Each structure stands twice: as C-alpha cells, then as structure tokens.
Amino acid sequence: MDRSNPVTKILRGLALLAVGLFFLFPLFWVALMSFQTNEQILRIPPSIVFEPTLSNYWALISGRLVSTAGVLEIKFMGNLWNSVFLSTTSVALALILGVPAAYAFARFRFRLSEDIAFTLLSFRFAPPLLVLLPLSLYFQDIGLTDTYVGLIWVYQLIALPLILWIVRGYFEDISPDIEHAYRIDGHSWWKTFTRIALPLARPGIAAAALLSFIFCWNNFIFALILASAGKQPVTVGALAFVTASGIQYGQIAAAVILSILPTLLLALYAQRYLVEGLSLGAVKG
Amino acid sequence: MAATTATQPTASPRKSRLGPALLPYLLSLPALIVCIGIIIPFFTAVWYSLQRYNLNLPYLRGFVWFQQYIDLFSDPSFWHTVQVSLLYTALTVILELLLGLGIALLLRRPSTLHNIMSIALLLPLMVAPAIASLMWKLMTHPDFGILSWLIQQVGVTNFRWAAAPSSALFTVLLVDIWVYTPFMMILLLAGLRGLPKQPFEAAELDGVPASFVFFRITLPMLTPYIITAALFRMLDSIQQFDIIYAMTQGGPGDTLMVFQVMAYLDFFQNFNVGRSAAVLMVLWAIAYILSNVFIKHWLRLRERARGAA
Numbered sequence: 337m338d339r340s341n342p343v344t345k346i347l348r349g350l351a352l353l354a355v356g357l358f359f360l361f362p363l364f365w366v367a368l369m370s371f372q373t374n375e376q377i378l379r380i381p382p383s384i385v386f387e388p389t390l391s392n393y394w395a396l397i398s399g400r401l402v403s404t405a406g407v408l409e410i411k412f413m414g415n416l417w418n419s420v421f422l423s424t425t426s427v428a429l430a431l432i433l434g435v436p437a438a439y440a441f442a443r444f445r446f447r448l449s450e451d452i453a454f455t456l457l458s459f460r461f462a463p464p465l466l467v468l469l470p471l472s473l474y475f476q477d478i479g480l481t482d483t484y485v486g487l488i489w490v491y492q493l494i495a496l497p498l499i500l501w502i503v504r505g506y507f508e509d510i511s512p513d514i515e516h517a518y519r520i521d522g523h524s525w526w527k528t529f530t531r532i533a534l535p536l537a538r539p540g541i542a543a544a545a546l547l548s549f550i551f552c553w554n555n556f557i558f559a560l561i562l563a564s565a566g567k568q569p570v571t572v573g574a575l576a577f578v579t580a581s582g583i584q585y586g587q588i589a590a591a592v593i594l595s596i597l598p599t600l601l602l603a604l605y606a607q608r609y610l611v612e613g614l615s616l617g618a619v620k621g
Numbered sequence: 622m623a624a625t626t627a628t629q630p631t632a633s634p635r636k637s638r639l640g641p642a643l644l645p646y647l648l649s650l651p652a653l654i655v656c657i658g659i660i661i662p663f664f665t666a667v668w669y670s671l672q673r674y675n676l677n678l679p680y681l682r683g684f685v686w687f688q689q690y691i692d693l694f695s696d697p698s699f700w701h702t703v704q705v706s707l708l709y710t711a712l713t714v715i716l717e718l719l720l721g722l723g724i725a726l727l728l729r730r731p732s733t734l735h736n737i738m739s740i741a742l743l744l745p746l747m748v749a750p751a752i753a754s755l756m757w758k759l760m761t762h763p764d765f766g767i768l769s770w771l772i773q774q775v776g777v778t779n780f781r782w783a784a785a786p787s788s789a790l791f792t793v794l795l796v797d798i799w800v801y802t803p804f805m806m807i808l809l810l811a812g813l814r815g816l817p818k819q820p821f822e823a824a825e826l827d828g829v830p831a832s833f834v835f836f837r838i839t840l841p842m843l844t845p846y847i848i849t850a851a852l853f854r855m856l857d858s859i860q861q862f863d864i865i866y867a868m869t870q871g872g873p874g875d876t877l878m879v880f881q882v883m884a885y886l887d888f889f890q891n892f893n894v895g896r897s898a899a900v901l902m903v904l905w906a907i908a909y910i911l912s913n914v915f916i917k918h919w920l921r922l923r924e925r926a927r928g929a930a
Contacts, residue, residue, distance in 0.1 A: 359744070360741060382765070433652060440645040446646065452656050456652065458912055462663070462912075469898070554749035595749065603747040
C-alpha cells in the first residue's frame, strides 16, 4: 500500500478531502453563521467574507433578544447551566454507585451479580420511551416531574450501564494477586480497593466517565418528556428556542455552537479515552 | 478471614475472599436498586399495553387482554411504521457501514495526517443528534441554507429537503450518516489496526493483488468487528427518535413515522396510553432479540481483544 502508483495516491487524497469536507463543513459553516448578522446570513450568494459580530452570543448570554418585533426574554443560558449541572451530577452519582458495583462484579461471583449486570445492559438497548412513559406518570404521582432529582435518577439509565460494564472490564484485567498480597499485609478491603484497585483501573474509569458525560449531555428524549422549560438541558432548550425566536438565524447558530462546544472540547482533550470507551472495551488501543 | 486468604493464595480468584461475605451484595446494592427502578416501569408498560387506557377518557379504562395488539396489527398505519422503521434501519446501517469501512481503510496506515483526520472525524459523533438536526435544518433552509443554494447552482430547483415527502427520508439519512458514520469508522479502524501483520506482509511479498488481499484476508478477519458494529447501530437505528423528531416530528404527514415517534405522539397527542405501550412492546421485542445477539458477539470480541492484549 505504501508503494502505490501516483493515480491511486491522488484518488486517495481526493477521497480523504471529500470525507473531511462532508464531516467538518457543517461545523465550520454553522460556526461562521454564528458570527453573522441576519442580513449577512440572508445574503445571496453566501459568502465567507464578512465583518464578524459577537452580537448573537451577546444576545444569548444577556438573555435578551432584541428584534424589530420587540424584546424577547430567553433562558438559553439557564438551559446551558442545566446541562452542565445534570450531566456532572449524574456522572458523579453513577461513579459512586457504579464503580464499587463494577468491582464487586469483577471480583466476586455471587447470586444476582450477572442478573444485575445483564438487566442493566439489556435495558441500555431497550426503547427509552418504554421506561420513560410509565415513569412520567409515576413521577407525577410522587412529585418528581420537572425536578433535578427525578432527571438525575433517570440519567442513571444512561450512565450506570456504561460505567458498570467498562469499569468491570478493567477490574477484570487487573490480576487479583496484587490485591491479595496487599490484603495479606494486613490492610482492610477498603484500603485495598482505594489504594490498589482504583488507581489501576483509572484509565477505564476515566473513559467510562467521559463517555457517560457526553451521552448525558447529548440526551434529548429524557428531558423532553420529564422536564419543563426551567429544568431543560440545551438539547431540548435549543429546539424550543428555535420555535420561540423564529427567524433569528444567527442566534440559533450561536446557540448550536454553545451547546456543542463543551463536548467537542472534551472529546479533543481526551480523545484517547474516548476511542477506548466508544469501542466498548472491544478494542484495546 | 485474612488467615484463610493466606493459606490458599492459589485458590481461584473468583472464590477467594477479598472482604467480608456480604461485601459484594453491599457494593452492588445501589445498582440493584436502579435495576428495580427500571423494571417497575417496564412491567407497568406491559400492564398498560393490555388495557384500554386513554388519559382523556379515564372512566373507560379497563383490562382488554391482547385487544390493543390485535387492533394494532390490523391497523395499516402501524404496518406503515414498521416499514418506515425497517427501511430507515437498513439504509442507515448499510450506508454507514460501507462509508465507515471505506474511511477506516483510507486512514488505516498510521501517519500524522491520518491520525489528525481520525480525531477530527470524532467531532460529529460528539454533537447531540437533536442539535445536529438543527444544524442541518440551518443548512437546508430554503431562504439561506448553503446546501439549498448549492443545489440551485447545479440546476436543481424546488428541492425541499425535509419538508417534502419525497426527500424527507434522504435528508434525515444525511443527518444520521453525518452523526453516526464516525462510530463505525472508529470501531473498524481500531479493528483494522489490531489485525496481525504477518498475513499482509506475506501477501505483499508474494505480490498478491490488492483486491484478493481485501476480500480474502482483510474482510474475513474484520468480520467480527463488522458484525458487532452493525448490530450496535441496528439497535440504535430501529429506535431512532431524536433526529427524526427534531427534523420533522415524523412528517411530513406520516412519511417518517418510526416506532418511537409513533409511540410518543400516541401518548402525548392522542393520550392513548394503551396503544402507545403496545407499540413500544413490539419495538422492545425486536430490540430484545437484536440486543441478545449483539451482547453475545460483543462479549466474544471483548474476550478476543483481552486475549490479544
């Protein structure tokens, strides 16, 4: 493959260019739109040469959309904060609940262990609405509708199976002999767990946490059903914002960019963990 | 307890004691509670699907055995949903697989450019599918969308993207492919780079033609990865909601009425809880079978990756 002739080399180059264009152009173009005024966006033919403006971002951050029709109050920054809060606390809770369980599943064979692990895994692949719709009725009865607690609880459906299965794989890869040796030295199991097992499984925990954070952040359907405007994350909020703002295209583009920037940056920062997590432990890079 | 551990250092790691006997139960209790928290609504849904239950007509609520399912199976709109969902799944999985495999082959040899590309291609996968739909809506807007403008330049006028029944499927497919092809690519690229080198070196020494190498060596060795990735995407695709809901809400008309959008609208627009639950049970049955096959393949692949590492 290294010594291919120039024609195939050119073809490969063109193919790579096409791939790059298809997958990166939408991000590039919407980012450009976010720095344009509505007049610049509506210009025909479209142009990449323009005087950039921060007015769209400023409107979103200040929460006041000024247009010819009047002033519109928007809570997009509230949605952004909800996303940060919901994703962070959900992943933190899932780590607290999931990592010890993953350790137990990896180290001890006991009744129920495989049942719990497989139930969580198989519901990861069940239609989310199947659980959400009855849950929405229950939540109304017990007053959890439109609360952070209710949402964080439901987000465990996303984060917990991921953490349990990825981290379990890492614990299983660590030889228990090291832990035994440490135990024999007279340390408690808790010390063995925190001093030996946890540090050794850190890459797996990082990969699982990163991936769950991104999946929680990107989730749409859970909050669509269980949260009203005040508690909605950006995924649902951005869509509602489109309906509310109508034709403020620059601000819609800016809202898109603000919603995706955190996950994009996180992915670039920790792409090694990401690839390992995404391949679900099927591939050890 | 420390003494027993000390006297049997070679005992099977599974049986050996790292802590008190109750410890594993204690550690997995929270996971068990979450499990129960999932299973209760699940059985509630099963229960709803056997009822005549409309939130608008609570006094008519009653147990009707399998009447919801009988009604559903004799309803042409349900079969339309089955058809659309299967078509959507087949098209997304096949197209993303071919494209993902193609890109993985292009980027196979590690080099700076290829590594940068494979990282850059992660980005669409990081965009929430609902937000990705929003991006493509902006790009296909009839007034200023860059794609609308581009196809006008090549002479196609009156192409209405997601707004017309004839092109709606094409448009959501584009979004789905944009978001999820990178997933296929990552898994297949990792698979390709993990393949043993010897067969390829031997083939190169013998001057075996590239097509033969691809079909007789690369493809068969990559098959476990391809099957796992395809099954995973199938499971996601048959349940697709975000992209279709954000793009067209199942429309125009019922053009893109897939399982979960149908169940959502039955619940929130028609308040027909019983029918919504029955639709979801049918989808669950399909997903359950698929997920069992997937889990089997995935665990086998994981074992293999372990063995190699």
